[in-house]
Amino acid sequence: MSESKETFVGAWKLVSVEFHDTTNGGVRTAAANGRLMYDEQGNMSAQMFYPGRPMFASNDAFKPTPEEAVAAFSGSTAYFGTYSVDNEGQTIIHHVEDSVYPNYIGQHLRRKFRFDGERVTFSTEPVILDGQQVIVSLTWERIAS
Template sequence: MGKDQFIGTWKLVSAEAVRANGDVVKPLGDDPKGVIMYDTHGNMSAQLFRADRQDFASDDRAAASDSEIRAAFLSFTAYYGTFSVNDDEGVVTHHVEGSLLPNWVGGDQHRNFKLDGDRLTLTPPPREVDGQQQVSSLVWQRVR
């Protein structure tokens, strides 16, 4: 199957994380927005954000306050690069070339994947948040 199963544009329909204590959190809110695209040349791009992001007081981003900048940064993520697929392990790897988070540039982001028709679930490795392990899950719907 390989890369071909990923080719296309996918719309984010769900973004949740389950913490070790069982709590479910929605870091992008109840109505997450986003798109992830994979092309036939092996390129990918992803953008995810909260639907309830607040406007800045001004259209001039250089005039934004520290609190506006922080809120905007924490409610949006974006990166692009190339991708590879390991079907045997059920892992898609995003080889990051550019990212809102500078630390990701030049690195790999591994996602376990489950593909069910036109629905793709991506699960990054567990990570610690606020002293608790959490497992995130992003569900995408293929755009036709």
């Protein structure tokens, strides 16, 4: 099935996260909150946060303790840029302009996609997370306008 960029336009809510271990085939899930936005001009943004991140004791966003900073950073991801669709490969590509994870800046993040009604699942290429090589599957549900 051929999908145009317009198919992705709108706001999406994260409904599930799965980590598929590429070495042993194991799958683990994680709770997370997230939003994904695509517009008609080809712009996109993604934000994902894991629950349980500690509040900063100082109540100062620029003065966390080292432990608070690590927990806040490792418990979230966010980036923005533009996007394109490769129908032949059933892939959406996020062209990252800026990110909380500096290694993403300037990268082209390829995500295989599969639609199921008002939901879409994106699967990453293999990545290293917490020392393991995994494929991450993120399922998003369209937010009604």
